[in-house]
Amino acid sequence: MWSLLPSLLLSACGTAPAADPAPPPNLILVSIDTLRADRLGAFGNPNGLSPNLDRFAAEGARFTQAYSQAVITAPSHASFFTSRYPVEEVGSGRAPALGPDKPLLAEVLKIYGYQTAAFVGGGDLNPAMKLNVGFDQYNSPEDFASLWRSAPAALQWIDKRDHTKPFFTFIHGYDTHVHYLKPTPFGYLYGDLGYQGPGQLAVRTGTERLVHGKLLNDTSPLDIVHSSYLRNYSEEAVADLQARIGRSRRPAQSTNTDDIEFVRKIYDGAVSYADAQLGLLMVGLAERGLLENTAVMVLGDHGEQLGEYGYFNHCCGTHDEESHVPLILRLPDRMSEVPRGVVHTGLVELVDVMPTLLELAGAAPPGEARGRSLMPAARGEDWKGRDYAFTTGNDRMRSVSARGPKGRLTYTGVYAYAAIVPDLIEAASLTGPGFDAQPADLDLVEKAKMRTALVTWLRSLEPAPRQAPEELPPALREALRARGYWDVQ
Amino acid sequence: MTLILLLACADPAPTWTAEAVLTPTLVRLDADGNGTLDKRELGKVAFHAPPFERIDRDQSGGVDAAELVALVKEQPPSTFFFPPMAAVSGKVDEPGRAGVGAVSEGKDRQGRGGAGSGPGARGPGGPGAGGPGGRIGGLLPSLLGEESRLAVGLGVNEEEESVLVEKDPLGPARRTDPPEPALGPVAEATSLDGAGEASTTEAKVAAEPAKAKDQAGREKEELIRRVLGTLIEEIRAVAPEEPLPTDPDRLAAVRSRSLNSAECRKVLAELEATSTRLGLDFPVSLKAGAVAAFEPEPSQEPAKALPE
Numbered sequence: 001m002w003s004l005l006p007s008l009l010l011s012a013c014g015t016a017p018a019a020d021p022a023p024p025p026n027l028i029l030v031s032i033d034t035l036r037a038d039r040l041g042a043f044g045n046p047n048g049l050s051p052n053l054d055r056f057a058a059e060g061a062r063f064t065q066a067y068s069q070a071v072i073t074a075p076s077h078a079s080f081f082t083s084r085y086p087v088e089e090v091g092s093g094r095a096p097a098l099g100p101d102k103p104l105l106a107e108v109l110k111i112y113g114y115q116t117a118a119f120v121g122g123g124d125l126n127p128a129m130k131l132n133v134g135f136d137q138y139n140s141p142e143d144f145a146s147l148w149r150s151a152p153a154a155l156q157w158i159d160k161r162d163h164t165k166p167f168f169t170f171i172h173g174y175d176t177h178v179h180y181l182k183p184t185p186f187g188y189l190y191g192d193l194g195y196q197g198p199g200q201l202a203v204r205t206g207t208e209r210l211v212h213g214k215l216l217n218d219t220s221p222l223d224i225v226h227s228s229y230l231r232n233y234s235e236e237a238v239a240d241l242q243a244r245i246g247r248s249r250r251p252a253q254s255t256n257t258d259d260i261e262f263v264r265k266i267y268d269g270a271v272s273y274a275d276a277q278l279g280l281l282m283v284g285l286a287e288r289g290l291l292e293n294t295a296v297m298v299l300g301d302h303g304e305q306l307g308e309y310g311y312f313n314h315c316c317g318t319h320d321e322e323s324h325v326p327l328i329l330r331l332p333d334r335m336s337e338v339p340r341g342v343v344h345t346g347l348v349e350l351v352d353v354m355p356t357l358l359e360l361a362g363a364a365p366p367g368e369a370r371g372r373s374l375m376p377a378a379r380g381e382d383w384k385g386r387d388y389a390f391t392t393g394n395d396r397m398r399s400v401s402a403r404g405p406k407g408r409l410t411y412t413g414v415y416a417y418a419a420i421v422p423d424l425i426e427a428a429s430l431t432g433p434g435f436d437a438q439p440a441d442l443d444l445v446e447k448a449k450m451r452t453a454l455v456t457w458l459r460s461l462e463p464a465p466r467q468a469p470e471e472l473p474p475a476l477r478e479a480l481r482a483r484g485y486w487d488v489q
Numbered sequence: 490m491t492l493i494l495l496l497a498c499a500d501p502a503p504t505w506t507a508e509a510v511l512t513p514t515l516v517r518l519d520a521d522g523n524g525t526l527d528k529r530e531l532g533k534v535a536f537h538a539p540p541f542e543r544i545d546r547d548q549s550g551g552v553d554a555a556e557l558v559a560l561v562k563e564q565p566p567s568t569f570f571f572p573p574m575a576a577v578s579g580k581v582d583e584p585g586r587a588g589v590g591a592v593s594e595g596k597d598r599q600g601r602g603g604a605g606s607g608p609g610a611r612g613p614g615g616p617g618a619g620g621p622g623g624r625i626g627g628l629l630p631s632l633l634g635e636e637s638r639l640a641v642g643l644g645v646n647e648e649e650e651s652v653l654v655e656k657d658p659l660g661p662a663r664r665t666d667p668p669e670p671a672l673g674p675v676a677e678a679t680s681l682d683g684a685g686e687a688s689t690t691e692a693k694v695a696a697e698p699a700k701a702k703d704q705a706g707r708e709k710e711e712l713i714r715r716v717l718g719t720l721i722e723e724i725r726a727v728a729p730e731e732p733l734p735t736d737p738d739r740l741a742a743v744r745s746r747s748l749n750s751a752e753c754r755k756v757l758a759e760l761e762a763t764s765t766r767l768g769l770d771f772p773v774s775l776k777a778g779a780v781a782a783f784e785p786e787p788s789q790e791p792a793k794a795l796p797e
Contacts, residue, residue, distance in 0.1 A: 148566055182566050183561070183566055184531075184536060184537070184538040185534045185557070188534045189517065193535075193536065272514065276510055276514065276561060279507075280507060280561075283506060283507050286506075291505075429722055431726065444723060444727055445767070448768075448770055
């Protein structure tokens with residue numbers, strides 16, 4: 001009898017060893033648009049903005065030095081759906097120039113027997129952007145929608161799925177995107193409801209008008225915000241912008257530090273809102289008993305400037321504020337041998353997402369995949385991050401950037417699909433206006449190393465061919481421009 | 490036996506529950522720490538919200554975590570724009586004024602009706618905007634007292650209104666493309682885009698490929714010279730006291746294309762050794778292209794002797 005005790009104990013706990021190999025896990029990828037890593041407690045923020053994401057991270061593995069490869073939504077999602085860099089995907093249009101040589105994550109998973117569905121917030125993920133390939137269902141009912149809409153819809157689909165096959169669900173929401181103001185109680189959770197100033201207009205409309213200490217009322221100078229004019233935020237560029245504002249037909253309102261702090265606090269409220277939506281999704285999965293055999297990955301597709309360089313929004317720069325994103329992987333509960341709550345500080349790129357999820361599915365990544373699986377790290381094995389992470393600016397890629405362990409080097413003013421770009425970068429002086437560094441006092445030797453890495457990386461890529469800008473549906477074009485994407489044709 | 494089984498079956502991690510998701514937010518707002526939010530506590534953050542009596546479903550006088558969950562699930566975030574608060578323009582709204590009506594018209598920034606724009610998109614939250622959010626968002630936020638009027642914040646200054654709706658900055662107007670960006674410090678360099686204008690004579694057409702090749706070669710050499718200049722600048726910046734391995738005249742000769750390839754390679758090898766020792770990576774284009782760039786041109790001026 002005593003020899004049977006261990007088996008009895010195991011049986012009583014419902015953890016009897018399975019006779020058959022475990023089925024491939026379900027996969028859920030959650031993208032919280034415009035979520036900065038530095039707003040999460042699990043990534044060092046002390047203000048308690050994200051209790052649910054912090055708990056999620058404690059149950060999984062978090063990568064604290066993950067960087068997006070683009071700073072706007074469409075090319076960033078394309079990069080982690082294909083494990084290719086934006087230079088290789090985006091020609092002169094906005095939508096990625098995807099082709100048969102760039103299979104998407106959902107396409108590969110379908111080959112391996114997964115049923116696939118996406119629930120997205122439209123906008124840059126509107127079907128017109130062609131990222132719906134490979135999904136059995138691609139639900140994009142509204143532009144710039146929140147997880148409030150997409151997460152429940154995903155749970156409904158999960159309930160009705162074919163239970164004989166594993167599933168891959170992509171869930172996306174613009175919860176931390178402009179406009180920042182979210183419903184009660186989150187909208188004014190940190191910002192003062194009684195505040196009376198220009199920030200109230202900014203958080204209810206779009207923040208791209210908040211530029212270098214001014215809230216612009218006339219939209220004509222807004223073209224400058226997304227132009228290379230502000231590329232280096234030089235004193236001359238700022239002064240010229242302010243002169244143009246002064247000449248505009250409608251004067252701008254001046255803003256002070258209180259106004260900027262108010263807007264930032266409203267963004268923080270949006271973070272807490274997104275955090276709650278993620279928490280409610282986890283509740284839905286738990287109630288359905290899905291956490292036992294489902295891996296959930298949460299990431300931000302890019303960050304957001306919150307006035308650190310004089311403007312708000314994401315568009316033009318590749319600084320940490322716009323590219324440092326949360327990346328957290330929670331493995332299925334049945335993988336009980338895996339350590340939980342592990343923190344990985346090595347450099348990671350979002351192109352690593354596809355190989356990671358494919359390894360979980362038992363699938364091989366495409367040969368051209370630029371990323372590498374993070375599963376060794378997630379399993380607690382010996383793992384080292386990348387030497388550098390690379391990011392390109394807006395969809396015309398007027399800046400390219402290398403992020404190393406000691407900081408970031410950015411070169412601005414080029415079109416990355418031009419073959420001459422690596423040569424130009426190599427020829428430019430590190431002390432000249434083409435480059436800027438984070439931190440600003442990064443030493444020259446380190447900058448030189450990062451420049452070499454940047455040039456070597458660019459030379460290793462296959463730039464996407466030029467293509468005519470795609471015809472976007474008029475309603476989508478308006479919606480994108482309403483959200484501050486002023487370069488949309 | 491029972492004790493052993495219980496110990497062996499230790500509780501797993503706490504289950505995810507909706508109340509647990511919203512409890513941290515409730516705690517943050519619960520100033521008196523009694524576990525629920527009264528009208529004043531919730532009023533500090535409420536805007537475009539249902540009446541307190543509706544949020545407090547069990548009419549207990551306090552909103553608990555479950556009721557907060559219901560509120561969050563009920564309210565859609567607006568995908569378009571909330572009207573600006575009157576406070577922005579300095580004008581205080583009159584309670585119950587047409588500012589609320591602006592919301593209830595359910596128009597979006599383009600002045601269109603409640604259907605909004607985009608596939609399946611809705612207009613701003615408000616009655617007539619459609620969907621459950623429309624019904625809730627359109628109710629007068631009726632948390633009582635002065636705080637509630639601020640919480641309403643629905644006044645619309647007409648001048649601002651004209652900016653947002655009639656003036657329609659998002660309309661089909663006038664956006665001009667930004668000028669093509671200058672390339673910064675390198676913009677003065679020779680364009681690397683290749684050949685000149687198309688010709689119309691056969692002779693010119695026949696000469697175009699050779700001309701283009703020659704042009705491209707010169708541009709490449711110019712680029713390499715700039716890389717070389719940058720490298721020297723950086724060596725000097727890192728180690729100002731470090732003597733360069735070659736004298737300035739030899740470096741100038743390299744730049745002037747008057748050296749033969751062997752001598753050029755020697756100079757560059759010395760520079761590579763210096764930069765490597767200082768921790769500077771030697772530019773790839775100097776490694777790969779130097780020799781080809783400095784090949785002496787056929788039947789051109791004779792190679793000059795090195796300066797003494």
